[in-house]
Structures are given as structure tokens and as C-alpha cells.
Amino acid sequence: MRVAIAGAGAVGRSVAQELLDHGHSVLLIDKSPTSIRSDLVPDAQWLLADACEMSTLEEAQLQTCDVAIAATGDDKANLVMSLLAKTEFTVPRTVARVNNPSNEWLYGESWGVDVAVSTPRIMAALVEEAVAVGDLVRLFTFRQSDTNLVELTVPADSAYVGRRLGDITWPAGVHPVVILRQQQSLLPEADRTVEAGDELLFVTPSAAEGELSALLANHRG
Structure with missing residues (x-):
């Protein structure tokens, strides 16, 4: 997979190294000469240029990328790069960093963003996930489909404790992904x-979250 990352600061370099470690091809783009630190991520390709410029993205051959990541510290730059990647170069997937939480509402389909990553939202979700039992916690939002990744810790008095997953009728559009149990990751097989x-x-679709939460929080009579 070929990935272009706009922003070669600490965030961009860290993401690049993770992707390289997993065998992907990475191009880092930054307009600041001081950010071009090829010695820190030697296996990446580097481009000193402005990722908001069409000529830069043409030179980067963005149309050959599977993913474009806008990871700069400037929300305006991240939105422009995402929009150009999606509309002008038809990149299949765009991921954009949200720097100012008040700008998060902009990070959607209208600006070409498939996935918005907001550090405050992720941190808040992880805190909620750690302390909430029986409450549905939204971990991640897939903007284009209005679909979310959510987590729910099953309370001891849930009516569904001991039930087979295959015997539970989930709300429309809801799909179990994984079960985390005693430091194990288990597939949601029907007999489990x-x-x-x-x-x-x-x-799950956003509209089904309330129904899902009520279903699993249903107490034994």
C-alpha cells in the first residue's frame, strides 16, 4: 500500500514509521526545510513542498496512493489537502488530523475527509471506556457512512449473560466485531x-446506538 503523509513533524514521522514497519510505502511531504529529517525515517520518501498545492500533489503522484494522511498542525491545511486528494486525485481513503476540537464539524465528506482523528475525543472515549459498565461508548466515527465503532462492557446483571451470540437478534445494521475478555481478543462466533x-x-449506525445500548443493558428479571 502506498501512503502519502502531509506534515513531517513528530506525528507525521511516527505514523510513517509505523506504516513502514508494517511493510507499506510512505511519502512524507512538508514545506518546512527544518522538518525534512530523512535521518529519522530513512526508509520513507521525502518531498520538500506545500501539500496544499496542486503541483506538489502532482509531483507526489498522489493518484497512485491508496491513502492520504493530512497530519499537519494546521486544520486549514489538513482540510485543503484532504479535499484535493479526494476530488482531484481520487485517493480511495483520506485521514485527517483535527488540531482544534472546535473545527471538528468541518471534517466530513464536504471536505473530502473519510476519517477524522481528534486526540481530545479519543482520550475522552478511552477514559469513558475504562470506567463505564453498561454504557455504550463511541470510540470512532466513519464519517462517510454515519457508522461508528462503539464499545459496551456487559454488566453482571444483563439478561444476555450466558446467551449465545447467534441467539441474539441485533438491531438493524449492527455487527459485533470482537469480544475482549480477560486480555483475550475473541471472534464473535455464533456459539460463543x-x-x-x-x-x-x-x-453500528448512529441511529441504532440507543437500541443496542438498551438491548444489552436489559436487566435479568
């Missing part, structure tokens, strides 16, 4: 039973 304290991860 729900246990108290399980952390269940689902992909």
Missing part, C-alpha cells in the same frame, strides 16, 4: 456466549 464483564465492540 456473552459473559459478564465482556467488552463488546460493534460497528
